[in-house]
Amino acid sequence: MEDPLPGARERTVRMHGALRLEGVGRRYGLRGPWVLRGVDLTADPATLIRVEGANGTGKSTLLRLLARVDAPTEGRVTGRPRTAHVPERFPAALPFTALGYLTHLAAVHGLDRTAAERAAGDWLERFGAGTHARTPMTRLSKGSSQKVAVAQALLAEPELLILDEAWTGLDTDARAELERAVAERTAAGTAVVFVDHDPRRLAGTTDVVYAVRDGTLHRRVPQPAAGADGPHTVVEVRGPSPLPEGALRLVVSAEETGDRTHRLTVPAARSDVLLRALLTASPPWHVVGVGPADREGRP
Numbered sequence: 536m537e538d539p540l541p542g543a544r545e546r547t548v549r550m551h552g553a554l555r556l557e558g559v560g561r562r563y564g565l566r567g568p569w570v571l572r573g574v575d576l577t578a579d580p581a582t583l584i585r586v587e588g589a590n591g592t593g594k595s596t597l598l599r600l601l602a603r604v605d606a607p608t609e610g611r612v613t614g615r616p617r618t619a620h621v622p623e624r625f626p627a628a629l630p631f632t633a634l635g636y637l638t639h640l641a642a643v644h645g646l647d648r649t650a651a652e653r654a655a656g657d658w659l660e661r662f663g664a665g666t667h668a669r670t671p672m673t674r675l676s677k678g679s680s681q682k683v684a685v686a687q688a689l690l691a692e693p694e695l696l697i698l699d700e701a702w703t704g705l706d707t708d709a710r711a712e713l714e715r716a717v718a719e720r721t722a723a724g725t726a727v728v729f730v731d732h733d734p735r736r737l738a739g740t741t742d743v744v745y746a747v748r749d750g751t752l753h754r755r756v757p758q759p760a761a762g763a764d765g766p767h768t769v770v771e772v773r774g775p776s777p778l779p780e781g782a783l784r785l786v787v788s789a790e791e792t793g794d795r796t797h798r799l800t801v802p803a804a805r806s807d808v809l810l811r812a813l814l815t816a817s818p819p820w821h822v823v824g825v826g827p828a829d830r831e832g833r834p
């Protein structure tokens with residue numbers, strides 16, 4: 536079968552390799568019980584992976600191994616994608632303002648001072664924390680601190696994004712914004728691995744679900760698309776290349792209607808993410824028309 540995402544997949548794998556766990560086990564202390572054992576998992580580019588399981592089963596342990604902030608007791612971890620991690624507990628007691636911290640990180644990622652400060656400010660605005668830009672991190676509320684935690688991860692434009700209960704503590708708008716940001720990242724080729732207590736989180740766009748049980752991973756089929764029964768939008772687009780994988784994963788149908796022209800039907804709730812994925816693709820797609828779909832999925 537033709538690879539639907541030749542650009543991003545090739546680029547990511549060639550540069551740093553997909554992160555892969557092979558026969559991984561982890562226990563704490565020399566004689567501690569095995570938390571995980573015999574774990575095999577590959578975080579493929581442009582893939583959204585949910586990890587679920589009861590309390591204390593080892594979800595955060597697994598995410599720390601994927602982020603390489605922890606090492607396995609046995610087995611191998613291979614691949615070095617550029618990785619960003621929103622840990623379960625973000626260390627908020629840092630001697631920076633919110634803007635200062637994010638600007639510093641953006642500079643570490645290679646932006647010059649002006650671009651770094653702009654990017655940091657943009658992410659704070661996007662999550663509704665612009666008014667806290669000059670607040671010392673130690674004085675931020677839990678919710679604002681969590682916004683900085685997600686901003687620091689997204690700022691890195693990672694190839695692998697690890698989110699451990701990253702929505703917890705965010706207000707409604709910020710939660711929706713984080714869902715949009717995840718959709719944008721996967722559309723751009725990022726592998727995203729997340730844990731969230733809400734089973735509806737990113738339902739419908741999740742590619743793979745792993746349940747952690749009895750120290751091993753059990754793979755299961757994700758739920759069908761969220762919003763599949765609701766109103767749909769038809770987007771007509773024209774462009775020079777195969778449709779980006781990130782766009783294809785959002786649509787319920789894609790029909791080629793002419794030379795380089797496609798008609799995409801998407802749940803209305805996800806149409807803005809689809810448009811952003813198409814317009815930010817490289818090269819960008821030309822949007823010919825957008826409108827509500829009728830019962831037959833016609834504009």
Ligand SMILES: Nc1ncnc2c1ncn2[C@@H]1O[C@H](COP(=O)(O)OP(=O)(O)OP(=O)(O)O)[C@@H](O)[C@H]1O
Nearest residue numbers: 563564570588589590591592593594595596597623
């Ligand atoms: N640093 C540590 N030292 C010792 N034991 C640990 C450590 N981190 C985790 N554990 C133990 O490993 C097991 C799995 O913990 P982990 O936090 O990975 O689970 P979890 O599924 O993320 O839990 P929760 O849903 O409660 O966040 C638990 O028994 C926990 O007590």
